[in-house]
Amino acid sequence: MNFLLACALALLPAMGASAQQQTALTPDHQTARDIFKELIEINTTDTPAGNVTTAAEAMAARFRAGGFAAEDVQVLGPLPNKKNLVVRLRGSGKGKPILFIAHLDVVEALRQDWSMDPFKFNEVDGFFYGRGASDIKQGDTVLVANFLRLKKEGWTPARDLVLALTADEEGGESNGIQWLIKNHRELIDAEYTINTDAGNFETKKGKRLLLGMQTSEKNYVDFRLEVKSNGGHSSRPVKDNAIYHLSQGLSRLAAFDFSVSLNETTRGYFERTAALESPTTAADFRAAIGPDHAKAEAAARRLAESPYFNALLRTTCVATRLEGGHANNALPQTAAANVNCRMLPQDSLQNVQSTLKRVLADDRITVSVVGEAVPAPASAINPAIVQKLEALSGKLYGGLPIVPVMDTGASDGKYLRIAGIPAYGVPGVFEDVDDDRAHGKDERIGVKDFYDGVDFYYEFIRSLGGQ
16 A cells, blocks of 8 residues: 555656646637647548538637627538638728638548557647648647637727638648639638748747748649650561650750749848858858859859759759550550649749740650649738738747748649739748658647747737738
């Protein structure tokens, strides 16, 4: 009995520490944690097991319970399992609304690939784990938690603030932003959009570096390259071989680089991040945007050794799939490849397609666009938003630089820009550039970074809405 009593007493300090950790959370942080947990544990993949509507309804219930009028909380979409949530925080009508967005869906995660259940919320060694922890259910959470907090506080913004949490950003046939623009634009129409699923608040080796505001993203387009030949018996080969035509053209493409083309965002990025780089890289950043053309070209060649810097400097096209022939003992009648291009916002579909034809240098290779490709323009840097970010950076982070960012990937901001609504990516939550686990195994976000992001967005929303 004495032994059991001693063991129980030994456990008390650890139990007390755990309880203290929980009670140390402010009520607002506890609410955010509860929302985050609830969202992580709802499977919103584009699979039979996933259901975005479940997450949308769960958040809608919180808004209704939080005092939002029924007409200001709408769950709607094209399919029973692919509905979106749109919430309106009413303002005093002194300006066009501001739209805040994030997506509820996540990419698939298999239990056997993870060291824990991806659809269970886990806090381990200073990190929150779960599918969507960094893409982008922490973004959903900071918006939901702060809209609820602001409503509870009785705060009235100068204009309406609209929140849209949507389906199928990661894939699927029911992209929520596109569906809302087409069918209910009046619900989300705004002067501009703030997107938590774009931009980057960078940390490296434990040090916070910058606040990256996304103003544009490269435009995705696939091209199909195809060669047709008559074919024939493989025992009597001829030089006119579809595979040879295609492979020779692809070799020419592999050796080709599009010209360097900077824009307002990328110039600002290189200018404002030079001080954060090594002396050599910093010198190349400054030279790349400088007036000396020869030095700029030389700097761009060195910077292009980094795949990321190269992607910022130019449009890129790369072969991603290959097919050819129909039998081992027959000459190929068809050879084809998919070439994936990421176009700069200032580039055009016509220019990229004509450049590919010129580089392939073979009239037998047809070049056609796969699917629908509508390039999105860049959003002009908004000085008012930058000023708000600078003020918050000084207040919360000691004055980290605000850097314009052009994402090399894609987000729902594209569809809003095409629709004429400027979009700006402001994630609010810092992430380590060397530990990006989005879409990967054991996706996670720092606990402190998460709570700091909740606090940041509270200040940010009030700052924007108070204009």
